[in-house]
Amino acid sequence: MSGLSGKAQERLLYLISPIGLLVVWQILLMLGFGDRRFIPAPTDIAVRFWSLLASGELALHVGVTLYRVLVGFVVGVVPAVAMGLLMAMFKPVRIFFDPLIASLFPIPKIALMPLLLLALGFGDASKIALVAIAVFFPVIVNTYVGAANIEKIYWDVAKNYGASQTVMFTRIVFFGALPTIFAGLRIALAVSFIVLVAAEFVATKSGIGYLIWNSWELLQVDVMFVGIVTIGILGLITSVLFQEVERWAIPWKTE
Amino acid sequence: MAVERRGAAIDIAGLRKEYLSGPGRVLALDGVSLRITPGEFVCIVGPSGCGKSTLLRILAGLDTQTGGTIKVDAPGWAVENAMVFQESGLFPWMSVEANVGFGLMTRRVPAREAAPRVDAALKLVGLAKFRKHYPHQLSGGMRQRCAIARAFVTDPGMLLMDEPFAALDAQNRVILQAELVRIWEQTRKTVLYITHSIDEALLLGDRTVVMTAQPGRIKEIIEVPFAHPRNLMTLSASPEFGKLKLDIWRVLEDEVMRARAEAER
Numbered sequence A: 001m002s003g004l005s006g007k008a009q010e011r012l013l014y015l016i017s018p019i020g021l022l023v024v025w026q027i028l029l030m031l032g033f034g035d036r037r038f039i040p041a042p043t044d045i046a047v048r049f050w051s052l053l054a055s056g057e058l059a060l061h062v063g064v065t066l067y068r069v070l071v072g073f074v075v076g077v078v079p080a081v082a083m084g085l086l087m088a089m090f091k092p093v094r095i096f097f098d099p100l101i102a103s104l105f106p107i108p109k110i111a112l113m114p115l116l117l118l119a120l121g122f123g124d125a126s127k128i129a130l131v132a133i134a135v136f137f138p139v140i141v142n143t144y145v146g147a148a149n150i151e152k153i154y155w156d157v158a159k160n161y162g163a164s165q166t167v168m169f170t171r172i173v174f175f176g177a178l179p180t181i182f183a184g185l186r187i188a189l190a191v192s193f194i195v196l197v198a199a200e201f202v203a204t205k206s207g208i209g210y211l212i213w214n215s216w217e218l219l220q221v222d223v224m225f226v227g228i229v230t231i232g233i234l235g236l237i238t239s240v241l242f243q244e245v246e247r248w249a250i251p252w253k254t255e
Numbered sequence B: 001m002a003v004e005r006r007g008a009a010i011d012i013a014g015l016r017k018e019y020l021s022g023p024g025r026v027l028a029l030d031g032v033s034l035r036i037t038p039g040e041f042v043c044i045v046g047p048s049g050c051g052k053s054t055l056l057r058i059l060a061g062l063d064t065q066t067g068g069t070i071k072v073d074a075p076g077w078a079v080e081n082a083m084v085f086q087e088s089g090l091f092p093w094m095s096v097e098a099n100v101g102f103g104l105m106t107r108r109v110p111a112r113e114a115a116p117r118v119d120a121a122l123k124l125v126g127l128a129k130f131r132k133h134y135p136h137q138l139s140g141g142m143r144q145r146c147a148i149a150r151a152f153v154t155d156p157g158m159l160l161m162d163e164p165f166a167a168l169d170a171q172n173r174v175i176l177q178a179e180l181v182r183i184w185e186q187t188r189k190t191v192l193y194i195t196h197s198i199d200e201a202l203l204l205g206d207r208t209v210v211m212t213a214q215p216g217r218i219k220e221i222i223e224v225p226f227a228h229p230r231n232l233m234t235l236s237a238s239p240e241f242g243k244l245k246l247d248i249w250r251v252l253e254d255e256v257m258r259a260r261a262e263a264e265r
Helices: A006-014 A016-030 A042-055 A057-089 A091-104 A109-120 A124-148 A152-160 A165-200 A208-217 A221-249 B052-059 B096-100 B111-124 B140-153 B170-187 B198-204 B232-237 B239-264
Strands: B009-021 B024-036 B041-045 B067-073 B079-084 B156-162 B190-195 B207-211 B218-223
Touching: A006 A016, A016 A042, A042 A057, A042 A221, A057 A091, A057 A124, A057 A165, A057 A208, A057 A221, A091 A124, A109 A124, A109 A165, A124 A165, A152 A165, A152 B079, A165 A208, A165 A221, A208 A221, B009 B052, B009 B190, B024 B052, B024 B067, B024 B218, B041 B052, B041 B198, B052 B067, B052 B156, B052 B190, B079 B140, B096 B111, B096 B140, B111 B140, B140 B156, B140 B170, B170 B198, B170 B232, B190 B198, B198 B207, B198 B232, B198 B239, B207 B239, B218 B239, B232 B239
Parallel strands: B041 B190, B041 B207, B079 B156, B156 B190
Antiparallel strands: B009 B024, B009 B067, B207 B218
16 A cells, blocks of 8 residues: 555656656667767766856856747737737627638747847847747637627626726626636747747757757767757746646636 | 515517527527516526526517617616526626626715615625625525525616526525515516416516527416415415415426426437
């Protein structure tokens, strides 16, 4: 009999597949399958990870990447939510923005990077702008869909109980759309890492993307893997934090 | 003890509602005329699709008539009407107290004045202990109580109720009917109450309006002579109640059959 609760046991079970994969990977390399110069073993990556962490170099790149993601995320999300709500509430706004979104959404946002470099230069601004543009689209679409699908009875109640346009906007449509908005934010969070790391491959001297690209040019394969693993860890941590924020922001959402 | 009857007076004259449905036009209401005196509790029964909900929605300002007039005389009432919907329509993102206070918040009633009114309304429906709960944490009966408190807290000239207890189980319905009668006996507001149940109409109201199948017209208006305060259990077991129920069923029967034939065609 183990003293662990069912939930803790379940969490431990989740670790079986990733740990198993690492163990198999390590054993195969130790048995001589594959060249360790090109495919480092998990232990090699761990050692390199530790040394980069200890030197403070990794923290520097992580800090820069997180800063760009965070600022770009906020800059893109705030107008996306506001405009998505306005689209749901006012038909002219919808008619104006619908074709723009339909034509701009499918453009791979990384294709805008040269333009942004031209417009904003090689500093943080161009990367932040890219993240903002990339998160804007999934969030505006989700916000609009969420707000447009609010049950009719809530509009009726609000109207019958004297809600002004402002109350409608801030108390009804926003909260009614919030669960769907959060689904959009979750996608946007992943998208922001994807475009930013790609953007950091060029035209910058810092960030996880730079770390990966630079180590490719120097053929430091283990450092490349450290960069890749770091992004995975950042993705995991931000996603868990995000779930906590969601739980706090949508207390009425039933599990 | 006689409580003064208070509430809005309603004068509906020649009300007509037509709407487009696919290629054709549907006449939902035709020539509906009804006068309701202040403090009267009027129940409307009719087969499904007779336009009774449409009538209420027009009174609530959620729909507009094609013809005819509605005059509401509500002197001294800051809020003309408040509606209780069939599905409670509580906002899931607001706590019970925020839901109840919604109609005060929208009208910019200052918190100092709103708080005691919300308190009183919560006590009135027995939800004072659940003020911080969210609607999904309440049972169906409690949700409807909350919706009733939300309507009463605004002190409206008239209450519009659209089958508020239809979705509840039989026991909860009996309890809430009794509570509604008790609250009404204390406040004596004008109430317009829609139901498909003759029993409910007789238990709650002063008059029962029977409507025809589509297009909705008023077929007959029946006085309900039972005195207040009412004990709904003993009332529903009395011979007078049974007789009146049968009378109304005879008026309603043709319309229900006609509505069915219409639906099956």
